[in-house]
Amino acid sequence: MSASTTHNPGHRRTWLQIAIYGAVCLTIFLVPTILDNDFLLNKYSRYLVFGILAIALSLSWGYCGILNLGQAASFGLGCYCMAMALKLRTVPVHTGDDGLPDFMVWNNVTELPWFWVPFHSLPFALFAGIAVPTVLAALVGWFMFRARITGVYVAIITLASLVVVNLLIIDQQRYTGGFNGITDLAQLELFGLTFDAYSRNSYYLVASVLAACLFAALAITKSKTGLILQAIRDHEDRVRYFGYDVAHYKIFAFSASAAIAGIAGMLYTIVMEFASPTFLDVPLSLSVVIWCAVGGRQSLLGAALGAIVVTGTQGALSDSGIFLQSWTLLMGMIFVASVLFLPKGLAGLAELAGERLRRLGRDTPPPVKTDVLGPVREGEGLA
């Protein structure tokens, strides 16, 4: 058994991948042992949450070719589900009889609306934080992919859906807190642990979920379903000719990605201690695309690291306005360059370097074709 795994290059690759993924996760877990600063840990947890969000997009965009510009909708719905549950757990001061959230009192709502009631139960909220985005994505996916909508139109529909959800949340101020969002939340208590945003507990929670999502997504991409998803990305019609129900697989990838984004959203509420309509606005949604493109959309780990590095640098520079501006400018340039020349992002570069190194060690001639730069050549014929 072990002999066959070492001789099959595909399996060797997989083991190497698992080793690298594991090493990165371990490093993330070890950060609090050398860093004793709750403020910084909170910041880092935020970046890790964005990493999870990038994994979600990588799964649908990098592995199935669905450019979802509305990823923030799933993320934001997760945020709001968690925020609703935590809001109901606060001790109401001058509110109505059954602990009505403060903003409802300000908006003259006298009774808790029906869709808020089940959020008294934490397990329900945790379930809803995953189920609501997943079901919504499945519906939108069914609506699009059954009609064989592809490419640019998918991008437009997902973007428009995001704007609709965002507008509705802002508009229904009585039930959602409108522009202000849902603030002043209780701390999450689960399994006897309290997850204070500025504590190691929260950091470890986020890190564990990141690792779980990373490996779950990796398992999906390595499964037979994952291979079909990649085949759909590369040549949808051919997969259809083989008799596969393409729409079916696309809906799966789209909803699985939404589920991961929903989980990330719930964590974000815990780390930020509020939910706001800016968590599901267009700029955030498009930023996710940047993280994935820079890190490497076709690598789950690359996408996650892309998100962590980009937002991390942004956060480090945020004290100084002029540096932050220049960094955003630089990010835009790197993004455009990666779209033009590096469709696989930094992960593609790393892969290429690894390949070169290995061949150098074995003393074999370099590869004839490197597909990292492939699509650009195709376009150059036009210029």
Add this chain to the structure above:
Amino acid sequence: MDFVLQQLFTGLSIGSILLLVALGLWIVYGTMGVINLAHGEFVMLGAYTAWVLQSVFQVGLFASLVVIFFVVAFLGWIMERGVIRYLYRRPLDTILATWGLGVITQQVVRLLAGGELRYVEMPSLLAHSTTILGVELSVYRIFIFVVVAGLLALTWYLMQRTAIGMKLRAVLQDREVASCFGINADRIYALTFAYGAGLAGLAGALVSPLKSVSPEMGTTYVVDAFMVVVLGGVETLMGTVLSAFLLGELTGFIAYLQNDTVAKALVLVAIIVLIRFRPQGLFASQVRA
């Protein structure tokens, strides 16, 4: 009766601004297939050029319109030559690249002009209102309507009655054959893109007295304009015109019944449904093979 007219004029006013912004986008998307998310940034650049001309050089809005058109068209030309021409065969990537270019443009403007809101003065000649058919209307909005009609006529003339328009139509039908006949397709694309950018710049300059000027102002316009183009279909200029006024009237009407936010959300839902069932647009004629 007054009320109906009032609603009608509100819709026309919204529609004319929509059309103004969408016209440049339609030319670039409809003829070149490039989804230009940086279009909103051209609008923003036009508004900033107007602001610079007014506050630094004390030039009024009327006098600066031509300058603004050429400045923004030139910037568009640079963008096309520098980045977009490499992406004509990768439509999905043009979304990403143009959005990245948009981010870059926004940051450059923010670094140069600062992030605070800027204001452009309305020409005093037009800063009053008048009564038509018993309805009180802002003269400036009527002016925008007239300018849009003029630009529309100009665009139609350029496309249908000039040598360059004919070359553009030839390249669209068959790029290779057109090239065989000695048409420089590269140059045609660059000029078309520059023209679209220039129109966006004009749009920005014209709306700047109505709204404040900020680095982020383009984002809202590009989404709306994009919906106009998608709704109208890429085939005909007329489709874009009809859809702009349809959306304008619809938004105005729903906004009266509910509010602005609900109106926008409902219009977006309608467009999503439309893309699903008629991706070629509402006003597209039978598609030729």
